[in-house]
Amino acid sequence: MEINGDVLTIDIDMSMEEILEFEEFIRPRIDYIEVVEVEENGLLRSPTLLSLLASLKRTRPELQIPFLDKKVISSPIYGIVHWIYHD
């Protein structure tokens, strides 16, 4: 997890602990962060990451999460994964 100005960069393969850490970090700062970038260097390890991102987006629609908007990832382990949410 890395914060650079108002861009928060996280890794896709965060473990559950890291996701919780991320959640803890962003909860109080949600209004100050403009962009959440997901580095796709690895494997999605928990779907919680998806729901957390979706929840963030829902809470603050102007938050930019390009990864979430993609609505699809392709992985050698999981095949093609789509997610469906209201934007």
Next chain:
Amino acid sequence: MTKQEQVKAIFIEEAGEIIEKLDIDIIRFEENSADFNLLNEIFRGVHTLKGNANAFGFIRLGEFVHHFEDVLDHYRNTQESIEEHNLELFVGSVDVIKEVMTCELDAIDQLPASYNECLERIKNLLALKKGKEIASVQTQSAATLNDLASEFGFEVGEQPEESIEKSVQIHQEMRTDGLNLYKIDLMLDTDCYKRGFEHLLFIKILGEKAQSIESFFDIRDVKTIDQFKSDENAFTKVTIVVLTPLSNDDVHEIFEFLLDDEYKITLIEKSVEPTSSNVVVNVPLHVEPKSKNAIVNVPDLDVKSASSTSMTSKSTIRIDTFKLDELFDSVGELVIAQNFIAQNEKIRAIEDESISRTIETLSKITKRIQDRVMSLRMVAIKDTFEKMKRVVRDTSKKTGKEVHLIVQGEDTEIDKTMIDSLSDPLIHIIRNAIDHGLEADADERARAGKSSDGSVTLKAFHKSGSIVISVSDDGRGINKEKVLQKAIERGVINGDENLTDSQIFGLIMQPGFSTAETISDLSGRGVGLDVVKTSIEKLRGKIEIDSKEGEGTTLSMILPLTLAIIDGMLVSVADDIYIIPTLSVVESFRPDEEIVHIVKGKGEFVSLRGQYIPIIRLSDVFDLQTKRIEPWEGILVCVETEAGRIAVMVDELVGRQQVVIKTLGKSLAKLKEISGGAILGNGDIALILNVDELRPLIENVHA
């Protein structure tokens, strides 16, 4: 290269291949635009390309391909003929795809001029076509708005159900023989993580075997961050579309720890006409009760079996049996080599725990491989039993007897090569059971205090290394006295034998015994049963009959697990090892001197429970050079043969084991006394005796 880069490289390579193929297909299609199979092929390629492009952020390619896909989808669904100028557009589009791909790969910002032009034309064409279909107010501006979102592989306004349906269709077209298509809905509750269940885990497990897997996570109900709990599942519904060789049972097994209402597995039937892609037949499988004892009422049998057979479309792959045999042989070699290592003195002398553990692991793995290879030859007897339902119905109609068929153990597996040879004997036995085993009519049954419907039970099960297939009826049963009387009349027996019940019942299968005239007065069990007996014996099996007069008869076929393997008793004679099939062995013992009798001119006999059994010295039969010993110094192995019991005299019993039967080659196949050979654990060969052929020789010797 990072993992991601590796994956990307693979996908880029794949995309390259797809584009190459598109290039060829589109030209072929231009020549023959009525070939909708080819159009489907092109569509699939474009669809996959779309997925790849979006997944790897090739947004410009993704957008183009996305619209192109929609146009193709329109034509393949409507099957309307393609106008010539549009054909040209398609060919041009593939060229654009090629160029855009290069731009994406080299990260060139400037797109070819043809990109926008071609894309516009495609969009216009689509709008035109869609406009005809749906009386819509879809304006140009709305379409542009949509473009933004649709860059990402998902169509705005497209309901998730539609996307899933589309995915199912795509997979339906991708499927080849041996693959099953499932749609799996997971509806896990909020606390599922606490129970240790996680969607991705299931996807991963399914993905291991899958040809293709696509999943849809619905997070529309996700709560805002003040109510969000990261340890709670936010996905109300996850749908997985998977194309896999796994059988329905295998798939169910993956989800077996979930509650019944948390998952739904739908096996998508193969559509009869793949081009009419909108029709997908969904058969909710888990609704079907899985009864162990399928009781089938004969009159409405067709209806029931029709619905159940459609369920049994297991994924299969056809393999040349020759290849299987080769695999089988190789595994045999592996087992021998493994045994050699395990038994090697020098290796055993090494006192190293890691070595002995490795050898142990090796032997376990070898055993597992052997079992699995063996299981490749096995198929459920279900289909054969299905056929029998028909036989029961027909026979029931013909004889006018109401019959209740009870089928048990139809999942029992049996060697494929054996199954084909089982049908005819089974048909024969079942007909006999209904025609002659059951009472003539309901009145006769009523007098015997039985229900008016007769019942026939067809059963398959494993019993101590063999497979038993039995046919039981609750009919008249066999009258022992009459059988004996008839057998004496016909000269099958002398009458002074002391026969056990099963030996008496066995008489009805003797060739001389079973003639047409005997049917009616002896419950008619004899008709053609000698034929049945011969065919079962060819499979290295045997038949046992059990009957109680007035209560019914059970005829059991006891078969080896596979044709290739028998359970053998290893015996030694003059330092050579021979194998006697355990199935024919009645008992083995060292006789007391008192029970061995020498009958002048007839040879040696052992008296056993009032029966005189001829002793056959294996060393004599085979002219083996060995020290002559007395029967009470050796071992007698009493075996059942076609012509009654014989006692085979051997030096020693060595052991009992499962052996793989091998032929001795054409040049030795004519040796009647020997049915084949087997390779023992130490690599030595032991010959398998054909006990039935030991008989005539004795008679010669003692004649």
Next chain:
Amino acid sequence: MGENIVQAKRERYLTFYLGDEQYGIAIDKIKEIIAMMKVTNVPKTPSFMRGVINLRGSIIPVVDTRLRFGMEHREADMHTAIIIVDVEKINIGFIVDRVEEVSSIDSSNLSEPPKFGSHVDTDFICNVAQVEDDVVMILDVLKLFEADELVSLEQIQQKQITEGE
């Protein structure tokens, strides 16, 4: 040109010794050569049928070539080998005293077999080749097979049946 090819036709033969005599078998009939190994006796077969061997999981009959050709038995030594011959998918092993080499023999060096002078029934010899100073007798394995499989064993069987009656 075609004539040249015919004349230059050379075939390769595996040569081996039985006693002092050198024999050859066309190389395309030979599956492999293995060292002498344990042979399991098969009862009720002619003496030249030494038995069966376990060749990596396959059971293959083995012929004692010396006995087959009427020579006397000789104990196996370090040179004794089994030549596995494959004719129409049937494998049979031939025990020989010593395997010599693979030699190319020009078809022009082949001649008709003599009618006598060898231990072997000349039926099984299709050609005699002159290789340097040695004479190599080329065996017709197919004929040998036919003889052993169909004639010889059938006769034995026949004999048993008639004896039995």
